[in-house]
Amino acid sequence: MLIGEYTHTLDAKKRLSLPSKFRKEIGKKVVVTHGLDSCLFVYTLKEWEKVAEKLTELPLGQADSRGFNRFMLAGAVETEVDSIGRILIPEYLKGFAHLKGKVAVIGVHDRIEIWNDKAWGEYKKRIEKQADVLAEKLGEIGVL
Amino acid sequence: MLIGEYTHTLDAKKRLSLPSKFRKEIGKKVVVTHGLDSCLFVYTLKEWEKVAEKLTELPLGQADSRGFNRFMLAGAVETEVDSIGRILIPEYLKGFAHLKGKVAVIGVHDRIEIWNDKAWGEYKKRIEKQADVLAEKLGEIGVL
């Protein structure tokens, strides 16, 4: 299970260390793609296949599902994890998520997300403020 | 069953002893995550899996369920209980719950809660006052 929050740095060569806790789970190849809320999604090959399948099930006739498909699929890169657990972030994805220097790497169960550190900080603040609203929802789905 | 209230210290290395009474119940791995009212929740792996499963069923398309997922999952850490019953509290969770030095560890049936000692003291006072008020009301209607 991929959970937790880590701060790593994207170096001059666009390399990014993945947290050592994730290494065993992810294997040696991952798929990086455009995420939602201006972050990147990183999937294991296995998870990616599931996602891709779901995407292709979307009705091709609708313009916006075509768009979403292209957004997710065309933006995806299969990349190897190097010997010490780093991946390469292509320029266009780096630009998309405004990555530079400090970067937040977060585990969200079945995928990893990569955020600009500041953006993540602000996003988190927003979410934490809504904690009581969230709590109600938690109650609704029977978590708490 | 996890019950009782204990005061322990979070040391310089972010280690926290769990009460020895809890040791048998919790096993050797636990999940620590954001709680409500600025405290942390500690779940056993078993309990946590139930929570995580429910969370992943939420639709990816909706912004608030994404936020919700990130809050709970990215905010969580799977951590090992060391040979003498201590766990590690990551920096961001330590910050979230304002933990430093003295810390209240509270058993709440199926999870453990970790509070800033002062915050817990004040919270408890509030609750106790409400208990008095409640008791009075109960008295008025002839229950006590």
Add this chain to the structure above:
DNA sequence: AGAGGTCTCCCACTTCTTCCCACCTGTCTA
């Protein structure tokens, strides 16, 4: 064809984590 730039693989350094051991304190028992 040569030069410049980029990508990749490998190595080294530094910092943080993790494991282990020792001490202290409070409690229970003899």
Add this chain to the structure above:
DNA sequence: TAGACAGGTGGGAAGAAGTGGGAGACCTCT
């Protein structure tokens, strides 16, 4: 009351993880 034991706290050392840099190969552009 004294000793022993268990639980809680703290610190040191070995190891791992994260970061950065260099050399060589490959590609491209002139």
